[in-house]
Amino acid sequence: xxxxxxxxxxxxxxxxxxxxxxxxxxxxxxxxxxxxxxxxxxxxxxxxxxxxxxxxxxxxxxxxxxxxxxxxxxxxxxxxxxxxxxxxxxxxxxxxxxxxxxxxxxxxxxxxxxxxxxxxxxxxxxxxxxxxxxxxxxxxxxxxxxxxxxxxxxxxxxxxxxxxxxxxxxxxxxxxxxxxxxxxxxxxxxxxxxxxxxxxxxxxxxxxxxxxxxxxxxxxxxxxxxxxxxxxxxxxxxxxxxxxxxxxxxxxxxxxxxxxxxxxxxxxxxxxxxxxxxxxxxxxxxxxxxxxxxxxxxxxxxxxxxxxxxxxxxxxxxxxxxxxxxxxxxxxxxxxxxxxxxxxxxxxxxxxxxxxxxxxxxxxxxxxxxxxxxxxxxxxxxxxxxxxxxxxxxxxxxxxxxxxxxxxxxxxxxxxxxxxxxxxxxxxxxxxxxxxxxxxxxxxxxxxxxxxxxxxxxxxxxxxxxxxxxxxxxxxxxxxxxxxxxxxxxxxxxxxxxxxxxxxxxxxxxxxxxxxxxxxxxxxxx
Numbered sequence: 001x002x003x004x005x006x007x008x009x010x011x012x013x014x015x016x017x018x019x020x021x022x023x024x025x026x027x028x029x030x031x032x033x034x035x036x037x038x039x040x041x042x043x044x045x046x047x048x049x050x051x052x053x054x055x056x057x058x059x060x061x062x063x064x065x066x067x068x069x070x071x072x073x074x075x076x077x078x079x080x081x082x083x084x085x086x087x088x089x090x091x092x093x094x095x096x097x098x099x100x101x102x103x104x105x106x107x108x109x110x111x112x113x114x115x116x117x118x119x120x121x122x123x124x125x126x127x128x129x130x131x132x133x134x135x136x137x138x139x140x141x142x143x144x145x146x147x148x149x150x151x152x153x154x155x156x157x158x159x160x161x162x163x164x165x166x167x168x169x170x171x172x173x174x175x176x177x178x179x180x181x182x183x184x185x186x187x188x189x190x191x192x193x194x195x196x197x198x199x200x201x202x203x204x205x206x207x208x209x210x211x212x213x214x215x216x217x218x219x220x221x222x223x224x225x226x227x228x229x230x231x232x233x234x235x236x237x238x239x240x241x242x243x244x245x246x247x248x249x250x251x252x253x254x255x256x257x258x259x260x261x262x263x264x265x266x267x268x269x270x271x272x273x274x275x276x277x278x279x280x281x282x283x284x285x286x287x288x289x290x291x292x293x294x295x296x297x298x299x300x301x302x303x304x305x306x307x308x309x310x311x312x313x314x315x316x317x318x319x320x321x322x323x324x325x326x327x328x329x330x331x332x333x334x335x336x337x338x339x340x341x342x343x344x345x346x347x348x349x350x351x352x353x354x355x356x357x358x359x360x361x362x363x364x365x366x367x368x369x370x371x372x373x374x375x376x377x378x379x380x381x382x383x384x385x386x387x388x389x390x391x392x393x394x395x396x397x398x399x400x401x402x403x404x405x406x407x408x409x410x411x412x413x414x415x416x417x418x419x420x421x422x423x424x425x426x427x428x429x430x431x432x433x434x435x436x437x438x439x440x441x442x443x444x445x446x447x448x449x450x451x452x453x454x455x456x457x458x459x460x461x462x463x464x465x466x467x468x469x470x471x472x473x474x475x476x477x478x479x480x481x482x483x484x485x486x487x488x489x490x491x492x493x494x495x496x497x498x499x500x501x502x503x504x505x506x507x508x509x510x511x512x513x514x515x516x517x518x519x520x521x522x523x524x525x526x
Contacts, residue, residue: 020230021142021171022063022079024119027096028112028147028154029070035101037148037178037214042097044219046090050452052227053086055272060227063126063138065119066092068099073115079126086456112154113161116143120169140171151177151209158207167205174208176222217442228264235333236263237293238306239366239387259353260304260338260346263293264329266396273448274455293328293368293385293397306369307385307397313363318386323398330387330395350393357389365400 027041052061061082068074077092120141127138147154154175167173212218229236241257293305332347357364364387381404388396 020061020226021140022065022123022138023061023226024065024067024079024123024141024143026067026069026073026112026115026119026143026145028145028149029068029099030147030149031101033148033178034099038097038099038101040214040216041146041178041219042093044216044223045093045096046453047216047220047449048223048226049082049086049089049093050449050456051224051268051273052082053084053089053456054274054452055083055227055268056274057272059083063123064089065122066096067115067119068096069111069115070100071111073111073118075118075122078122086453090453090457109157110161112145112157113165116145116158116162116173117165119143120165120167123169140169142172143170143174145173145175146178147175148178148214151175151211155207155209170205172208173205174210177209177211178214178219179211180214227268229262232334232336234337235260235304235335237261237330238304239330240306240308242308257349259350260333260335261330261350261395262333262335263397264331266327266329269326273452293383293399307366307387308369309387310365310367310384312360313365313386315361315363318363318400322401323386324401325399328397330397331393347393354389354393354395358391363388 059082063079064077064082065075065079066077068076076095077089080088082089120143123138123141130138145154145158154177158173158175210222212222237260239259239261241259293307332350333343335343338346356362366385366387368383368385384400384402385397386400388398390396
């Protein structure tokens, strides 16, 4: 659970549910393991960015930068907006594929530290050139170090190197170790060792360690977590149990229960992606078929969205055909503004609710409370939801039909005995099918990544084509799309007997750094 920066913060502004912090990915290349990691990592990155760049509606990822640390650190992608930049991200991934896979080199212990410092410097430089509203959004940075080295050693190396560095704008520093073993729990990051009080205060931030398996699917899962809302400034949902729910218990009537929850998507809607079966439904359109609960919880407001529990239902008493829309997950909130005692009590009550609902085989029926609108506007119709427990510490939420939405469904009951010939034919066909005890979506794919990549690779109109032509004319060589750091990189110590490499930024600090703009010509910064 993220515990927030160690420095004091002022009053928080409720964040949009899509908002994500800028991200810096540092790929720590070590031989010979890089040869086994490279292809899986590059494929996972390309698949992930084909999704992230294709999602309609508000951008889920803001800024992204990529560094490679081998015998020295190198920025192969300065901070760019993710949305609308798939071609540039793909070029960056192509450069990552060409990083040395064989041979030997003398690694420098300071390279990782310098990459973190340089990335933080790049982030500050980028933020200074943003307008006021964007600068308020880009207040903190998440740094991920991806390595095949033993994670504990990398954490110790960073702890030692960053002791005297100001990490006030680093929201989270994470080391991800790529292993060949069984994938461990993806949801929980754990500290490696307890730091002494002096070390903790000098570093100013905890370093998390996480492990992932060396395969494309595991890496995709890790990167897709970046699409989740990670804001902890405010809880998203208040699940209310009014006194009317506890008419038999006087104590409960006096102290109705309020569970503070965070809302999480269970899956990406196909209607957010172009060219899919449901692509005609625009989810960024307020009139689109988007779950009301997500719309309400995502709006900036002074208070969280409220779900009022109306009654309990038996598992067997709810027909699945009455549920509609996307499923969402409720989990105990991790809002940093709540004190630890309240967070712990809230989680314990949430745990008790999940346990009791499973034991009783109950569901909850809840009513979404409409947001308070201006006097000139009418309050929207209420939406009802069913809340289902699971063996994990989560609740599943789905919208459920009301009387106004129902259509006639007069279907005859199933006759007891079908004809023998038909029964034998169908039974024979069913016996020939492979039977799986559970459905595993990771074993079913629809070639969506290749479809999205090919769609994004197509020129998007005359303006983009003219920009690409001008870029190629400026470069005049095969390395036309080679990106360069936006500020001079930190110095590195050259290998013995080797001349130091001239920083590209000394030639043209802002060349190749294209900020999103509606103008036809790119804007140059001094």
